[in-house]
Amino acid sequence: MKIITACLDGSTGAKAVCDAGVWAAKKLEAPLQLLHVLEKESLPPSGDLSGTIGFGSRQRLLEQLVLLDAEKSRIGREHGEALLAEARNLAEQSGMTDLTTLQLHGSLVETLTDLEPEIRLAVMGRKGELHGTANHAIGSHLEHAIRTLHCPVLVVMQEFHVPTRFMIAFDASPTSRKALDMVLASPLLLGCECHIVMAGKAAMTHPAYLEAATRDLKEKGFKTTSALLEGTAAEAIGNYAATNQIELMVMGAYGHKPIRRFLVGSTTTRMLAETTIPLLILR
Amino acid sequence: MTERIKNEWFSNIRPDLLSGLVVALALIPEAIAFSIIAGVDPKVGLYAAFSIAIITAFTGGRPAMISAATGAMALLMVTLVREHGLQYLFAATILTGLLQIGAGYFRLGSLMRFVSRSVVTGFVNALAILIFMAQLPELTNVTWPVYAMTAGGLALIYLFPLLPVIGKSLPSPLVAIILLTGISMAAGLDIRTVGDMGQLPDTLPVFLWPEVPLNMETLSIIFPYAIGLATVGLLESMMTATIVDDLTDTGSDKNRECRAQGIANIGAGLIGGMAGCGMIGQSVINVKSGGRGRLSSFSAGFFLLVMVVFFDAWIRQIPMAALVAVMIMVSIGTFSWESLLNLRKHPPSTSIVMLVTVITVVGTHNLAIGVFAGILLASLFFANKVGHFMLVKKELDSSGTTRTYRVIGQIFFASADKFTDSFDFREAVARVVIDLSGAHFWDISAVSALDKAVIKFRREGARVEIIGMNEASTTIVDRFGVHDKPEEVEKILSGH
Numbered sequence: 001m002k003i004i005t006a007c008l009d010g011s012t013g014a015k016a017v018c019d020a021g022v023w024a025a026k027k028l029e030a031p032l033q034l035l036h037v038l039e040k041e042s043l044p045p046s047g048d049l050s051g052t053i054g055f056g057s058r059q060r061l062l063e064q065l066v067l068l069d070a071e072k073s074r075i076g077r078e079h080g081e082a083l084l085a086e087a088r089n090l091a092e093q094s095g096m097t098d099l100t101t102l103q104l105h106g107s108l109v110e111t112l113t114d115l116e117p118e119i120r121l122a123v124m125g126r127k128g129e130l131h132g133t134a135n136h137a138i139g140s141h142l143e144h145a146i147r148t149l150h151c152p153v154l155v156v157m158q159e160f161h162v163p164t165r166f167m168i169a170f171d172a173s174p175t176s177r178k179a180l181d182m183v184l185a186s187p188l189l190l191g192c193e194c195h196i197v198m199a200g201k202a203a204m205t206h207p208a209y210l211e212a213a214t215r216d217l218k219e220k221g222f223k224t225t226s227a228l229l230e231g232t233a234a235e236a237i238g239n240y241a242a243t244n245q246i247e248l249m250v251m252g253a254y255g256h257k258p259i260r261r262f263l264v265g266s267t268t269t270r271m272l273a274e275t276t277i278p279l280l281i282l283r
Numbered sequence: 284m285t286e287r288i289k290n291e292w293f294s295n296i297r298p299d300l301l302s303g304l305v306v307a308l309a310l311i312p313e314a315i316a317f318s319i320i321a322g323v324d325p326k327v328g329l330y331a332a333f334s335i336a337i338i339t340a341f342t343g344g345r346p347a348m349i350s351a352a353t354g355a356m357a358l359l360m361v362t363l364v365r366e367h368g369l370q371y372l373f374a375a376t377i378l379t380g381l382l383q384i385g386a387g388y389f390r391l392g393s394l395m396r397f398v399s400r401s402v403v404t405g406f407v408n409a410l411a412i413l414i415f416m417a418q419l420p421e422l423t424n425v426t427w428p429v430y431a432m433t434a435g436g437l438a439l440i441y442l443f444p445l446l447p448v449i450g451k452s453l454p455s456p457l458v459a460i461i462l463l464t465g466i467s468m469a470a471g472l473d474i475r476t477v478g479d480m481g482q483l484p485d486t487l488p489v490f491l492w493p494e495v496p497l498n499m500e501t502l503s504i505i506f507p508y509a510i511g512l513a514t515v516g517l518l519e520s521m522m523t524a525t526i527v528d529d530l531t532d533t534g535s536d537k538n539r540e541c542r543a544q545g546i547a548n549i550g551a552g553l554i555g556g557m558a559g560c561g562m563i564g565q566s567v568i569n570v571k572s573g574g575r576g577r578l579s580s581f582s583a584g585f586f587l588l589v590m591v592v593f594f595d596a597w598i599r600q601i602p603m604a605a606l607v608a609v610m611i612m613v614s615i616g617t618f619s620w621e622s623l624l625n626l627r628k629h630p631p632s633t634s635i636v637m638l639v640t641v642i643t644v645v646g647t648h649n650l651a652i653g654v655f656a657g658i659l660l661a662s663l664f665f666a667n668k669v670g671h672f673m674l675v676k677k678e679l680d681s682s683g684t685t686r687t688y689r690v691i692g693q694i695f696f697a698s699a700d701k702f703t704d705s706f707d708f709r710e711a712v713a714r715v716v717i718d719l720s721g722a723h724f725w726d727i728s729a730v731s732a733l734d735k736a737v738i739k740f741r742r743e744g745a746r747v748e749i750i751g752m753n754e755a756s757t758t759i760v761d762r763f764g765v766h767d768k769p770e771e772v773e774k775i776l777s778g779h
Contacts (some may be wrong), residue, residue, distance in 0.1 A: 049451060054441060054615070058563075238588055
């Protein structure tokens with residue numbers, strides 16, 4: 001059975017990631033895995049600029065560097081263990097039983113790529129450990145992870161509340177049609193109120209697709225509202241979410257071709273940076 | 284893609300630039316000294332150091348490794364320069380580059396795994412000894428100020444880093460050179476300086492095609508040198524890359540590094556530089572000073588050229604004694620002192636391989652020959668050792684008519700005789716079983732040994748059965764063995 005993977009780090013959003021993981025695991029009736037990846041920052045030690053290579057320089061230098069790394073890694077590992085234990089506690093208190101914890105060395109994106117065949121949904125915080133409280137900062141891995149992974153990714157903010165009202169940003173493209181199909185097929189959001197919106201150029205050209213999508217959603221039993229928005233996608237969607245108190249946003253990611261993304265920028269990246277509500281990114 | 288470039292070049296800007304500067308300062312005396320070893324003008328080594336450092340910064344497979352003109356390469360080109368002149372050196376450098384690029388495409392970088400630890404240690408030690416010996420002409424038949432200068436320089440190099448704060452932020456070899464140059468200029472000492480050794484660069488390097496006739500004769504002159512240079516260059520570069528891998532706990536692309544060394548040498552040959560390769564000492568200095576990215580190698584080459592072109596009037600005044608002191612430091616730092624302690628701790632065969640490598644190199648002045656000798660010896664020792672892992676157990680069944688030989692281990696050329704000897708052919712039994720389930724046959728020597736045993740037993744009138752041969756052994760035995768092919772056996776038995 002595929003699992004829900006909650007990617008924790010030492011940042012303030014770790015609790016939200018854990019909560020969101022528990023919520024998704026319960027809804028999907030899937031096991032929850034709490035994952036912490038020990039990343040190595042390859043920052044050099046303070047430089048010794050003396051330029052001498054004395055007796056056994058190489059061996060001594062290697063020993064020193066190994067000692068330094070060993071100490072850092074040990075602390076990192078213990079910190080990670082504590083973090084996972086705490087998260088486990090939290091999850092158990094909310095009644096999760098099917099629970100595993102995993103701590104690995106490597107980079108987050110690589111690790112997730114390796115684990116991907118097992119993952120049904122990955123939960124990540126928006127801000128990384130390094131960003132402190134900077135407002136619109138995206139965690140260093142998030143964008144890279146979303147581009148690389150093919151499984152659904154749930155991006156949560158500093159806090160997580162169980163959503164009752166969600167919205168789908170729909171633009172009639174194959175990626176967003178696929179996202180819609182996944183929402184229809186999954187029990188994750190069943191019972192929530194659904195808003196489906198279309199913005200930007202698609203709103204002018206393909207309103208019929210929106211109607212069809214709305215019909216599908218209604219058939220599935222979602223209480224659905226649909227809307228056509230004016231203005232650029234990211235802005236219009238953001239405004240709509242704010243006025244209608246949307247609690248979760250569903251979207252397809254990186255539908256544009258790389259060259260356009262390079263020139264115009266990506267809607268997904270902007271949404272990631274500006275949103276204040278959790279994003280469920282489906283690919 | 285852009286992310287990787289950013290990561291490899293600009294993830295560590297300040298420490299990279301700083302360590303690049305330190306390396307550049309340490310490279311100048313070395314490049315000059317290595318040119319003098321090779322018997323060419325200092326500018327040849329300096330241009331080489333500049334172009335190789337810059338080119339490998341872009342093309343190399345190992346970020347933070349420093350490549351430039353090296354002692355190992357300089358030692359190989361001495362006779363070429365002496366007998367045929369500088370232009371042939373440039374041609375040989377370009378050919379070296381081509382050979383190295385070829386080696387990169389044929390993935391010869393992975394051949395490094397055949398070079399054992401003790402050969403590497405022997406290489407390093409021999410290199411240190413040769414660099415040291417190359418300094419001796421500067422120290423014989425000279426006046427006392429030269430000795431005083433050299434001793435003072437060494438003292439400065441090793442004691443200066445002990446000073447608090449300033450000791451670790453200024454490269455001590457540079458401090459020694461500046462102070463000694465100042466002293467010799469102030470006292471007006473009549474000792475040899477860098478300016479006496481030949482031309483220094485006064486302009487930026489320019490493109491120039493080596494002035495050699497493009498014919499077979501030229502090729503036959505430069506080819507042997509180019510082969511040696513290419514081998515030694517790759518060997519030292521791969522070793523350096525491994526050291527940097529260890530120190531920084533990151534990986535590298537060895538075959539890409541081979542190609543990069545080739546491209547860099549072609550570049551060096553085309554702007555009037557000598558062949559070079561990865562530098563163990565400088566790379567250690569670079570890592571120690573905080574260099575981690577490609578920017579460190581690039582800035583080393585860049586700063587080197589800037590300083591050399593703009594301060595050539597000062598570089599001219601550097602006394603040779605100061606350079607000798609720096610080179611002695613380099614040879615001390617390169618020598619693996621631990622290997623002396625390990626001589627008694629390690630198994631004798633390991634120590635012998637190391638010593639033979641060192642002795643061959645010092646005897647022939649050719650690192651390539653020494654390394655081949657070391658590899659050959661190491662392989663023989665290995666074959667011998669594995670040959671010992673062969674055991675034949677004998678069992679006689681209760682009725683005394685069946686003798687079972689249970690063979691365990693590796694059968695190949697080194698153990699084939701021992702294998703044949705372990706059968707008792709005089710024993711008269713009706714049935715002989717050779718159980719090979721624990722044995723592996725590697726080559727045709729092994730197969731013919733088995734043939735010999737089987738045929739001998741048959742001659743004595745025993746029925747021979749071979750059981751439990753593993754699949755790989757079966758393949759080679761089926762292909763080359765004769766004991767199960769009656770017509771072949773006939774031939775052997777009838778003496779043909």
